[in-house]
Amino acid sequence: MTTSLVLSLPAELLLLVLDDDGNLRVDSTKRKAAVAGAAVLQLVLDGVLDLEPGEPGRARLVARPGAATLQSAVLEQAKERAVGHTPKDAVARIGGASDWKGRAKDIQESVLDELAAAGVLDRFQHRHLGLFTSTSWPLRRPEVRSDIQARIDTALDGGPPDAQAAALVGILNAIDLLPKLFPRRDKKAMRRVAEQIGELGWAGEAVAQAISQVQAAVIASVVVSTTAANS
Template sequence: MTSRLPLHAEFLLLAHDDRSGRPLIDSTHLKAGLAGAAVTELTLQEALRLEGDGRSARLHATGRAVAPELEEALARADGRSPKDAVARIGGGRSWRDRAGHLEAATLAGLEGAGVGVRGEQTVLGVFHRKVWREQDPAVEREIVERLRNAVRATGEPDTRTAVLVSLLSATGLLRKVLPEQDKRVLAARAKEISAGQWGGQAVATAIQEVEAAVVAAVVAAGAAGASS
């Protein structure tokens, strides 16, 4: 594969461990990050536009066609605030696994492109769980190298790489993807990249709102888990 993957596909690919085939983060973090990546991808494709300011800001569909895997996410985000969009797509406010369809469709796309293959693993001879087996490691290597260059450099990376760094940092994946980097330095650089002025102002504002929504979802899940 020579073309760059959409953000939700890159995020999901990096979220799986190469050896075990299992996610590197828990389902809440995974769903929030995947939802945020999908909304951001729709914004970058200009299929969604943020209108209004502050609490009244809402995402609105522009009528631009999107890939089939993103159609449901687009419909759920239309007319919503970034925070509500992430919650509705990620299933943060529902007993339904709303992110499951997006995850399955994204992995199916990666499988069709020859990046990897979905499978099942038997645990204790009884339980079955889904796993992801990488087939073309060059794809992930290119993404990781791009991230590594972004956090090592002093300038601003391209918009898509900057967004990916921010989403990975918000969900706790960045330090897992780049374990050789000093954690404090990595966190500081991720914060610097998130605050950058990459992209147009309108798009940058929308993306920053989505990133904040992902962080809020992760924090809320952590607080709920601590109190239970």
């Protein structure tokens, strides 16, 4: 069964991050970096941001003239943090060591609320010992997630992915979530294919370069945050 919903990259990412009970199964450090990367790439895919010509790793994100005004306040903040910076620095400024205001968490909560409002998720708050609450997001429409996984599965089998699927594969690979989503696949072979998908250039050189750099940026952001936490 297919779905007529058109979901953003952060929305597709978070649906795959949720386990079958509606709990977020990726630790907060990886999750923040991944959400930040998804937000940056969504802005690139939507034509709001572009990657200026330049040496890979040094090219900066620029606002594309004439781009439509963003309706999402959290994505507008992400855009402001990203403009003038490399994808690596943009991810760090939104969801890594350079972010002090929890912008990635704001994006996450906004997207989950939107998915609940659309009827894709339920929202349950759990009280623990009367002292604090936690939230789970059980799936109401599991076919929506199944459709996303099917697109990724096709890409991993060598089928030509759309730009959003390629971006999603890159981020999932960066946070090592692919083996949980596709446990029957050989892990090393799957990682190899995932690394190649964003480098194919089928969606235009700037998009392919942005996907590749954001994947590297998410990995770098996770490493930096983990090192800082353990120091």
